[in-house]
Amino acid sequence: PQGPVETALAAIWSELLGVDRISRNDSFFALGGHSLLAVRLLSRLPDAIGTDLPLAALFANPTLAGIAHSVSEELAQSGVQASTVIERVDRAIPLELSHAQERLWFLSQFEGVSKTYHIPLAMRLRGRLNEPALRNALDRLWARHEGWRYTFTMVEGEPRATLLPTDAGLLLREHDLRHEGNAGSLLDKICAEEANAPFDLERGPLVRGRLIRLADDEHMLLLTQHHIVSDGWSMGVLNRELEVLYAALASGRPDPLPELSVQYPDYAAWQRRWLSGERQKSQADYWRAKLTDAPTLITLPTDRPRPAQQNFTGARIPIVIDAALTSELKRLSLKNGTTLFMTVLAAWSTVLSRLSGQDDIVIGTPVANRGRPELEGLIGFFVNMLALRIDVSGNPDGTTLLRRVRETILQAQDHQSLPFEQVVEAVQPPRRLDHTPVFQVMLAWNEQRIVPTLSGVAVDPADTPYRVSKFDLEMALYETDDRITGSLGYATALFDAETIERHVGYLLVMLRGLVALETKPLHQLDILPPSERTLLLEEWNRTDHVYPSERCVHQLFEDQVS
Template identity: 35%
Template sequence: MDIHAIVEQASASGVYLYVEGDKLKYKAQQGGLPDTLRAQLKAHKTEVIAYLKSGDDRSTQGAIPAVTARGDNAPAPLSYAQRRLWLVDQVIGASALYNMPLAWRLRGRVDSAALLKSLNILTMRHGSMRTRFDRVGDEPVQYIDAAPAPPVFEVIDTTAQVEAQCRAERNHAFNLAGEGLCRIRVLRDREDSDRHGSDSLVLLVTMHHCVSDAWSLGIFIRELFACYSELCRTQAPPELAPLAFQYTDYASWQRQYLGPDIWREDLAYWKHQLRDLPAQLSLACDRPRSETPSYRGATISAVIDPSLTAQLQRLSQNSQASLYMTLLAAFSLLLSRHAGQDDICVGSPIANRDQPGTEALIGFFVNTLVLRTRFDDDCDVPTLLARTRETVLEAFDHQQLPFEALVDELSPTRTMNITPLFQAMFVMQNIPIEEEALPGVELTPMPVAPGEGMARFDLTLTVQQGLRGLDIDLEYSCDLFEADWAEGLLAHYQQLLAAMVATPERRLSQLAMLSDVERYRQIVLWNDSGEAALENPARHQEPTIVA
């Protein structure tokens, strides 16, 4: 009997096989293990265990060689993640949807020559910042330019013009058919310089997501500040640790050594985990979903104060969960309540830098996990956190499968206006960008996506630890939602978090999501009619809430 065929049959039947110690175990849907499959597994148990273990052996005992430099600058294939974004670009055309902008204001005694030299050092160090795409036949390839494009340096008269330039740069699309995928501009703000009596420069760096991710932006800032500080101190270039290889080497390695044989167990897990997914997240939209989305988006922000943050951390610890798991569970519950669905899928990115040497590279390594939560039994908060913990840890254990390969394998119905597998994203940024003290320079990160921007998903909730507690950004699709709806959703999220720490023993359906004012409006005002209401107008006045 072909053992591979048995494992594939199990996967197709929604059965996830795995080995624990020397025992063969499985997880299955409510229908359980089919009798014929059970008999096959029983008859060939030893061979199946050996087969499943062989997948682990390949990844953990060195059968997959380490990533190494190729030794030349020949065109390299696109990584799986890059190819997905390239295909998106082929469908929707040039777009700023996957721009990754970064903006910092430098005010004080700024050494412009040292800054420009530092930028050139980093551009030569990281091939991703000099990468272009091309075609060989029908296949896209990437290669690294020998020399970087010099940063554009401009003097701008007014701060308003600088801000307009920031917006224009953020929204300027890359041409993936030959253009370099990194742009650098340095703007001298003459008005701000005169106002403060010192130099005032704005550094704008925009990379396409095909060559960068959030981790990469942290690398860029840390190394830029280190270069600048050393050049100002000694006039000599800094000694940065050498890179073992470039991203093009990683992409070639991934295409050569990672494939179905390596992903076999991961694919079986995800097929089981994502079987019978709901067609989409059915939120009540302010506008009908267009067949051709514009991807216009906007972002609103809020802060979870240090007191509630500390309570959330204690709740997480008491449930043996991480803060990430607790915040994810609350977001899934929020979506369940708003959509009226008890089966919620949320996407969440992971760094995916498990290969030695990748942690120091600028490049597109991030992978996306699909995290599914069911709310069909109205459990309490500790039970929800325990289930979320199990879901997240299992997903992390099976993160090697690229999201792109998962979508291809599951083949969900594809349309332009609905992203496959999930429509809401949860992001927790835990990549610290250390506060650097540059000689004589005050550094201020500038918001690069205020107000209207781009939205890749219906909703994206991003949480980051800040000095004031937890900083929350909610990005929403302007094609679907109005600003007041998004503001209400974000307020409900904060209310749910407060309810989870205040009354964790309650059933999820009993956790308060509305503020006192909203509850009064919905229960009293909107349900009150008739003469009694007219006779007592005071009943229609919203109460004063004492903080």
């Protein structure tokens, strides 16, 4: 690195990517960067260098020297800009809700408090668990994160929040099934009860747990959070801090976690001040222009008619993209300046276009919405939804579609601060009870680990009896062990499992086709796997049948009457 800007950038890269030595010619994405890390990189620029940079600038020239050049140009034009400060708010008065919290609170008033917005987590713990250390670690997390301790009420006609006391501790019920003859069925019953029991938004708490002893060296830990106090990123914070606290407390050491500089109530008040005036208008104008005349419903063929009111009961089918195909997708992504998420989104958009007969596809995706470094370590509800309008028209080849998808995502992420409910207000799509507004298909890319690593204990994720799908289709993927894995969730009111398994097969075929024939028009790529092509064209077209050609029709009719 040469000069102060490259040196400062190299230090940020090293922190985010875990790479000690950074060359000025290294590419951020070749070193392991992805969309989420790119956003975190840009969020550090105001404090480290004194300027902002659009995400598109990083993708346009992702080398260290290239980004430094863009930053230097921005500094030359605008000068050093002081970042806004998130100030501490008074806890003695009712607290403002964030925009995201206000949306879920409104839905709870409109629909009732629904299990649709539960975040259940189940972990099987094998080994000598230090139960007091685990309980104390969870209590420390409860006291540490004010975002977990929210309750909600009405004050003079407006929703407001208050915080439960720090010394209340996390509600952790304990069960001992070691001597129960029907331990398996009891465990299933406890897991179902825990995942689906409603929360009380006014009284709280809105996070709870259960510790179930199955044997001397085996436990099940269940944690359930309401979405209004947590999100996917928060799960990563929970995992990391639970690991650190458990290891320290189990060995008799004090809490090693540094004090948090801001808390969720400070963020909620800051967000309402920051996202106002011209900034809010500019973001609303973008979404209004982007989604005007977008299709309000994706017309996927379903196994049953759409019910008059949306049913959120769901199920999931696993997805595994093997290491060889994942490696090829990485190569394709680097070549075209996209991330794995963008490449998979391009293929999935093509599959949805084939299934629906539409070449204008809107897919939702969640974004962490933590554009400031001090927010990265908080547990709370920050996530926002982006509506990505993908243009599949004109029979594009793979390279062209990847470019379209990249541009769409970069523009959307540059306007990600406007809460989705305000996007809906700006666009004003027709509202119906039988489907979600703006989009009905979601694709989420998760970079967080699913479970923590506890010292001396083997921790594995366990299935939960929580069967909810907020959308018609919701795909969730993450990269692990050089593979892309995840699941495709679906509304069981609309689809059968066999149909969704075929959809997963179509995606895999399209991904392979995109890798092998990226410059070929996508309409020429076949999404049918060989087994389904054989079924459609051969087995279902075997029309040969023994026919009594020596007899007349009226005689056959008489036989049938008899």
